[in-house]
Amino acid sequence: IGEEVWQDLGEGFVQEYYSRFDNTNRMELGNLYSPEACLTWEGSPYQGREAIASKLSLPFKTIKHIITEQDFQPTIDGCILIMVFGQLKVDDDPPMAFHQVFMLKSQNCAWACTNDVFRLGIHNIPV
Template identity: 30%
Template sequence: MSAPLTAADIEIATRAADSFTRIYYTAYDSPTRLSELPKLYRPTSALTWNGTPFQGSGGVVTLVQNMPPTKHEIQSFDCHPIPGTSPPSLLIIVSGSVVHGQGTTSHSKNKEDQPRVFSQTFMLVPDAAAPAPTKAGELAKYYISADALRFVG
């Protein structure tokens, strides 16, 4: 039986989720996303993008290599630490909107340039290969074990 989560566990998990969402969407919207995003996944990671499955860091490259530039706006995220590991795995649910393409104004008639609402769910797993946190309150290193994005609007 695993130990119950403490308030400190939840606070650290929330900080980790906040840090992760900033890193992930900054990398995704970056011109260097083809080199940055795959580092967050492992060969065994599962990715489902609007119903289409991809596998591992190579699947991430396949998905984004022909995608136009993006600009994500995060409205909210929620984090649920999953007991059983120390640090716990994290279930993160993100809601926001994304624009694909160069258009960032609402005046564009091109569908590609219009914001689309999305929901994205991540399962982050502690990275056993990363150095363990050495100080109390220091965030563990995680990788994306599972990632599912769905357009909802």
């Protein structure tokens, strides 16, 4: 796949993912994952679309993600690796830095997220 293609696919996924997260029922996020996808959320593992969608149905009223940086790379297996940095604001809490990695793979003619690693930045502040 050419450079513009994976860049565009990656950017499209990031936009769609956080748009669904912030604006719609978070259960709909599950459709962006492959059936056997892996999520590691703050060090805890979740496997499979249903387990992931359930985990992402987090108990807050409003959330807003702001993307600071996003990097994309193709892999030799035809996947797209995405690294995202940003800040998220939950309800009336102060904003928190977060970091998230996705891997996308084309399966049955559609791109799906097979891997997702999420960490808040609160653990990584130099003192």
